Amino acid sequence: MTESNIAPKLLVQMHRELLRVRHAELALAERYKQQEMRTPTHFGVGQEAVAVGVCAALRKDDVAYSHHRSHNHFLAKGGSVYRLAAELFGRETGCSRGRGGSVHLTDLSVGFVASSAILGEALAAATGSALSFKMDKANRVSTAFFGDAVAEEGAFYECLGYAALMKLPVLYVCENNGYATESPLAIRQPEGVSITGRVKSFGIETFYVDGNDVCAVYETAAKAVAFAREHMLPVFLECTTYRWLEHVGPHFDHDLGRTYRDEAELQDWQQKCPVRRSETVLLATGLATEAELEGWEAAIKAEIEADIERAYADPWPDPSQLFDNAS
Numbered sequence: 185m186t187e188s189n190i191a192p193k194l195l196v197q198m199h200r201e202l203l204r205v206r207h208a209e210l211a212l213a214e215r216y217k218q219q220e221m222r223t224p225t226h227f228g229v230g231q232e233a234v235a236v237g238v239c240a241a242l243r244k245d246d247v248a249y250s251h252h253r254s255h256n257h258f259l260a261k262g263g264s265v266y267r268l269a270a271e272l273f274g275r276e277t278g279c280s281r282g283r284g285g286s287v288h289l290t291d292l293s294v295g296f297v298a299s300s301a302i303l304g305e306a307l308a309a310a311t312g313s314a315l316s317f318k319m320d321k322a323n324r325v326s327t328a329f330f331g332d333a334v335a336e337e338g339a340f341y342e343c344l345g346y347a348a349l350m351k352l353p354v355l356y357v358c359e360n361n362g363y364a365t366e367s368p369l370a371i372r373q374p375e376g377v378s379i380t381g382r383v384k385s386f387g388i389e390t391f392y393v394d395g396n397d398v399c400a401v402y403e404t405a406a407k408a409v410a411f412a413r414e415h416m417l418p419v420f421l422e423c424t425t426y427r428w429l430e431h432v433g434p435h436f437d438h439d440l441g442r443t444y445r446d447e448a449e450l451q452d453w454q455q456k457c458p459v460r461r462s463e464t465v466l467l468a469t470g471l472a473t474e475a476e477l478e479g480w481e482a483a484i485k486a487e488i489e490a491d492i493e494r495a496y497a498d499p500w501p502d503p504s505q506l507f508d509n510a511s
């Protein structure tokens with residue numbers, strides 16, 4: 185018996201997925217420092233449990249859209265480390281054939297439609313997909329991942345209003361990491377006003393969860409997805425979490441002398457590391473031993489390194505194709 189209601193097999197799967205996402209991000213951040221990936225990157229280290237927990241609650245034929253901090257969502261929806269690495273290196277074998285870079289990922293075969301650096305675009309596109317599902321009477325859910333800054337945009341409210349009015353099966357997932365670039369929520373939003381609270385005023389069903397606890401995220405997302413699918417209605421899920429690295433780039437802020445957030449705050453959140461918390465669950469429930477956990481981690485890291493090396497050795501797009509698909 186486990187402490188949670190989640191099937192043991194899924195708990196193990198989610199842990200392995202957390203490891204894959206965490207180590208892919210860390211390995212790519214290391215490689216990024218060599219200046220061979222010529223694309224801006226927004227790493228999601230520290231935020232993995234949101235992507236993994238939500239995607240575990242989605243079906244393969246449900247779709248997901250994401251924003252600039254998209255690697256976690258791409259991988260958790262089923263995207264490969266190899267194709268992500270190839271995209272960051274600008275190679276022809278990249279998930280967007282080396283043309284998109286970090287902020288334009290896609291893999292339709294796993295239902296990850298697109299990521300976009302334009303804040304709010306993921307919501308609008310996901311809302312459009314949900315409309316098409318409704319028109320086609322398809323029993324599918326469309327998902328948008330985005331950050332807390334999007335709740336300060338007009339597009340956010342337009343999408344919520346439209347989805348509520350049209351009764352669309354869309355899951356809006358707000359990863360609230362407390363910052364928009366280097367601005368904390370406290371200087372951007374009036375005191376006592378919450379994002380979830382504002383969404384409620386649209387009559388939309390809302391859920392709120394500790395985004396660093398993969399079990400809680402999965403259980404809450406499963407309820408949210410089931411609600412959207414069954415009632416053909418939008419749902420909103422706010423997940424509190426924290427990014428460990430700088431806003432854009434591979435470094436820890438404090439190594440660069442940046443002071444917009446306190447080092448103690450980062451350390452406090454690192455104590456709530458989603459990977460370590462998931463490990464604790466597996467150990468406490470007897471689903472894995474320390475040795476097994478270490479073995480999985482080592483094997484996953486080795487696979488990731490091999491994927492990145494393979495991607496690096498791949499060919500560039502042919503210059504003759506520069507204007508293909510451009511009109």
Ligand SMILES: Cc1ncc(C[n+]2csc(CCOP(=O)(O)OP(=O)(O)O)c2C)c(N)n1
Nearest residue numbers: 253301302303331332333334361363364365
């Ligand atoms: C429409 C639009 N406005 C402004 C920007 C510039 N911009 C890029 S990332 C960012 C902050 C994003 O914060 P949040 O959405 O909370 O996500 P996080 O980076 O914290 O994951 C801003 C303002 C943009 N990309 N698009």
